Amino acid sequence: xxxxxxxxxxxxxxxxxxxxxxxxxxxxxxxxxxxxxxxxxxxxxxxxxxxxxxxxxxxxxxxxxxxxxxxxxxxxxxxxxxxxxxxxxxxxxxxxxxxxxxxxxxxxxxxxxxxxxxxxxxxxxxxxxx
Numbered sequence: 604x605x606x607x608x609x610x611x612x613x614x615x616x617x618x619x620x621x622x623x624x625x626x627x628x629x630x631x632x633x634x635x636x637x638x639x640x641x642x643x644x645x646x647x648x649x650x651x652x653x654x655x656x657x658x659x660x661x662x663x664x665x666x667x668x669x670x671x672x673x674x675x676x677x678x679x680x681x682x683x684x685x686x687x688x689x690x691x692x693x694x695x696x697x698x699x700x701x702x703x704x705x706x707x708x709x710x711x712x713x714x715x716x717x718x719x720x721x722x723x724x725x726x727x728x729x730x731x732x733x
Contacts (some may be wrong), residue, residue, distance in 0.1 A: 614638035616645060624656045624724050625649055626717060630663030633671035646678045646689070655687020658720040662693030672701060676710055688712070688727070692720040 613632040618625060627645070632638055649657060659675075661667075675691075682689040690712040694702075702708040714720040 612637045612641065614641060616642065618645075621658075621717070621721050622725060624658050624721050625654045626658045626660070626721070628660040628663065630665075632666040633661075633664050633674065634666060634668045635670035639670050639674040642674055643678070646681060650682065650685040650687065655682060655685050656724045657682060657687065657689040658714075658717065658724070659689065659691050660693040660717065661691060661698055662695060664695065664698065667698055667701070672705070672707065676707060679710055688724070690714065690720050690723065692717055 613634075614637075615630045617628045617630075620626070629642070633642065646657070649655070657678075664671075679689045692714040693716070694713050699708070699713070702711065712720075712723065714723060
């Protein structure tokens with residue numbers, strides 16, 4: 604129950620594990636405020652737990668603002684500094700266009716499907732152990 608005038612957080616994050624990869628599915632709004640802070644905290648918590656192979660679906664994001672884009676970039680950098688990788692899949696055309704317009708597309712590894720994204724982590728670990 605919320606108090607009158609208090610907004611509900613409009614971002615849901617589901618988490619699962621696949622082949623050593625943490626898969627996050629975001630739905631709703633990734634916007635300034637509690638939504639972005641919730642995502643930031645989850646990324647920090649995953650890295651603290653040494654879960655540093657992270658794959659994020661943006662397919663059900665209905666709104667993203669500049670803070671949301673900044674949070675995604677910040678998460679990629681934070682994950683890399685922690686020795687891991689954060690990759691995206693199922694990125695809607697609108698979000699791809701925003702990333703492209705602001706010349707941020709190259710900051711992300713983007714895959715069409717969850718299977719492709721998970722496989723990319725396995726391929727990376729094979730090339731580093733060979």
